[in-house]
Amino acid sequence: MEINVSSEINRLKGVIVHTPGKEVTLVNPDIKDSLLFDDIIFESDARYEHLSMLDIFKSVMPKDGEIFEIADLIYESFKKTDARSYFIEHLIKRLPELNLSAIEHDLLKLEPNELLEFAIWGQTDRIKDFNLMPSPNILFTRDLAAIVNDGIIISRAAKKARARESLLMETIVDYHPMFQKVKNKAFRLAYYDSIEGGDILVVNKELVIIGMSERTSFSGIMKAAKAIFSFGVKNILIVDIPKQRSSMHLDTIFTFANTDECIVYPPAIIERDDNVVCLTNDGDNFVTAPKPSLKSALRELTGRNYTFIKCGGEERINQNREQWTDGANVFALAPGVIVGYERNTHTFATLQDHGYTVMNQFEFVEEYKNTEFTPSDNIKLAISFTGNELCRGRGGARCMTLPLIRNS
Numbered sequence: 001m002e003i004n005v006s007s008e009i010n011r012l013k014g015v016i017v018h019t020p021g022k023e024v025t026l027v028n029p030d031i032k033d034s035l036l037f038d039d040i041i042f043e044s045d046a047r048y049e050h051l052s053m054l055d056i057f058k059s060v061m062p063k064d065g066e067i068f069e070i071a072d073l074i075y076e077s078f079k080k081t082d083a084r085s086y087f088i089e090h091l092i093k094r095l096p097e098l099n100l101s102a103i104e105h106d107l108l109k110l111e112p113n114e115l116l117e118f119a120i121w122g123q124t125d126r127i128k129d130f131n132l133m134p135s136p137n138i139l140f141t142r143d144l145a146a147i148v149n150d151g152i153i154i155s156r157a158a159k160k161a162r163a164r165e166s167l168l169m170e171t172i173v174d175y176h177p178m179f180q181k182v183k184n185k186a187f188r189l190a191y192y193d194s195i196e197g198g199d200i201l202v203v204n205k206e207l208v209i210i211g212m213s214e215r216t217s218f219s220g221i222m223k224a225a226k227a228i229f230s231f232g233v234k235n236i237l238i239v240d241i242p243k244q245r246s247s248m249h250l251d252t253i254f255t256f257a258n259t260d261e262c263i264v265y266p267p268a269i270i271e272r273d274d275n276v277v278c279l280t281n282d283g284d285n286f287v288t289a290p291k292p293s294l295k296s297a298l299r300e301l302t303g304r305n306y307t308f309i310k311c312g313g314e315e316r317i318n319q320n321r322e323q324w325t326d327g328a329n330v331f332a333l334a335p336g337v338i339v340g341y342e343r344n345t346h347t348f349a350t351l352q353d354h355g356y357t358v359m360n361q362f363e364f365v366e367e368y369k370n371t372e373f374t375p376s377d378n379i380k381l382a383i384s385f386t387g388n389e390l391c392r393g394r395g396g397a398r399c400m401t402l403p404l405i406r407n408s
Contacts, residue, residue, distance in 0.1 A: 003182045003404045005147040006205040008256035009332040011375055013065045014405035016073065016141050017054065020046040020390075023120050026134035035136055035161050039392040046389040050139075052361050053339065053385050053397065059368045060333040060375075062407070070141055070402075071116060073172050078112035083175035087119070087167060094163055094191065103130050119168060135164050140395045141402040142251070143215075144169040146200035148208060151185040151231035153224050158194035158215040187227035195220035198249030198399060201256065206234040207301050209294075211250025214243045222286075229281040237297050240275040242268055246324060251398050253328050254294070257309065258336040258380065261354065263347070264308045265323040267316075269294060309354050313346040322347050326387075326396025334375035339397045342384035351382040361385040 001014065024041040032040055054067055061067075077083045088107045092100045100107070106127050110118065117124040122132035137143070144165055146153045154173060157166045173179045173186050189195060199211035208228055210221050225236055239250060247253050253265035264270060276291040278301070291297035298306050311328035312319035322328075327344035336356075340347065348358050357380065359367075364383045387396070 001178055001405065002150075003147055003152070003179070004150045004408070005202055005403050005406050006149050006408055007406055008201055008203065009258060009335045010406035010408055011334040012057065012061055012332075012403060012405075013407050014068070014403070015057065015066075016068045016070050016144075016402040016404060017050070017400060018070045018138050018141055019050045019054075020136075020139055021071070021120070023122075023134040023138065024136045024393075026121060026123075027136050031133060035133060036159060036394075037136060037392065038394055041136070041389050041392050049386050049388070049390050050400070053387075053400070055365050056339055056361055056383055056385060057333060059365050060337060060373050063372065068178075068404070070138065070144075070168075070172075071120065073176050073178070074119065074168055075112055075116050077172050077175040078115050080175050083171055084108070084110070084112070084115055086174065087115070087171045090167055090170075091164065094167060095160070098132065103127060106130075119164060132164075133161065135162070136393065137162050138165050138168075139390075139393055140198070140399040142395075142399045143196040143198045143249070144402060145173070146197040146202070147182075147402075147404055148200070148202055148228055148233065149205055149231040150182065151187070151227060152179075152182050153195065153197070153200060153227060154186055154188040155196045156189035156191070156194050156220065157196060158217070185227075185231065187224060189220055189223060193217055193220040193223060195224050196249060197402065198251045201250065201254075203256070203298070203302065205232055207237070208233050208235075209237045209239060209250065211254075212238055212240045213250060214245070214248050216249075225279055225281075225286065234280065235301055236279040237291070237294065237301070238277045238279060239294055245394075248394070249399075251329055252326065252396075253311075253323065255328060255330050255398055256332055257330060257338045257351075257382075258332075260304045261307045261309060261336075263311055263328050263330050263338075263351075265311045265328045266308075266319055270308055270310070307354065310350055311347050312344070313350045315346070318346040325391050326394075326399070329396030329398045330382075331397035331401055335377075336380040337375060337383070338381070339383045339385060341387035341391055341396055343388065343391070344384075348382055348384060354380075356380045356382040358382045358384065
């Protein structure tokens with residue numbers, strides 16, 4: 001498999017996801033805040049919603065496209081003794097406050113499926129008296145890494161609650177055969193910096209946007225930039241965004257929908273200026289150039305006049321409400337073919353005003369169940385799916401996907 005992503009919108013061919021499981025049921029009201037959840041999630045409904053989203057993906061992806069469950073990739077990696085040892089050793093080092101060294105021998109005796117349970121659920125029947133917090137945020141696979149051309153940036157989570165996920169991604173990259181060709185081009189940060197995949201958007205082979213957010217530090221960006229330039233990128237736009245829960249990553253306020261269209265949350269994108277710097281590699285040095293706005297920077301570096309479609313439409317109250325429920329966090333399956341939560345009705349109405357045909361998940365899957373979907377310049381589709389449980393975790397369709405391959 002040739003892992004490669006050189007655009008946010010090229011047709012999806014390979015993607016990593018995580019369908020919710022027991023880990024979300026283990027989140028109770030007393031620990032939800034420390035686990036970065038705004039509410040508790042009903043597992044069975046969340047699973048149904050997630051699988052319905054994947055049905056849309058399957059209808060759009062080519063016949064040889066693949067959807068990978070991250071739990072399967074972890075399990076397959078854990079079949080290797082070295083992978084289990086690596087994960088356990090580094091888990092003990094990164095979370096010393098948990099005193100995991102006390103059960104190190106017990107952990108090393110676990111079978112692959114048991115260590116998988118411990119890694120995601122925080123518990124396994126083989127170790128009765130030692131539980132960790134669950135890892136419900138593994139639902140948001142986007143934040144674990146970013147494929148940039150044929151290289152990979154492995155995220156270093158800003159929050160302790162997600163430290164295990166970052167380590168799991170490292171383990172997969174190092175030990176799963178699917179990543180053999182790309183692991184030598186894998187970049188990872190030291191423990192004191194942070195960068196997360198939700199802040200990294202690949203415009204084209206030569207241009208990447210990175211949000212400097214609540215979860216991605218300036219030093220993390222500058223260190224990752226060296227690797228990104230080595231992957232063939234010529235320019236990086238660094239966008240300073242509000243450091244707050246509602247806009248934890250750039251993709252919560254800005255995503256690509258088509259070759260020249262983006263979904264944006266106006267107060268944080270359209271109404272801000274002087275918050276963008278272009279970083280260019282000039283041999284041994286970086287050259288920085290401030291830009292008046294993200295829109296003008298995109299126009300200058302791509303030659304395209306981008307249309308910024310407003311999440312929530314024209315009314316501020318709808319913009320605020322629908323950004324909170326991930327109206328700006330759409331996921332492109334192909335140019336002009338996007339998916340998002342159906343509850344963001346004003347966003348979908350605005351997309352319709354911009355020429356998109358709006359369909360729900362059932363209409364779309366029914367229409368293409370016997371016919372292969374073929375992307376076209378003449379097709380603009382905004383497909384809605386139910387996400388009333390999923391959105392309680394504060395993440396939309398882009399957050400729940402880690403693309404590995406997009407057809408160029």
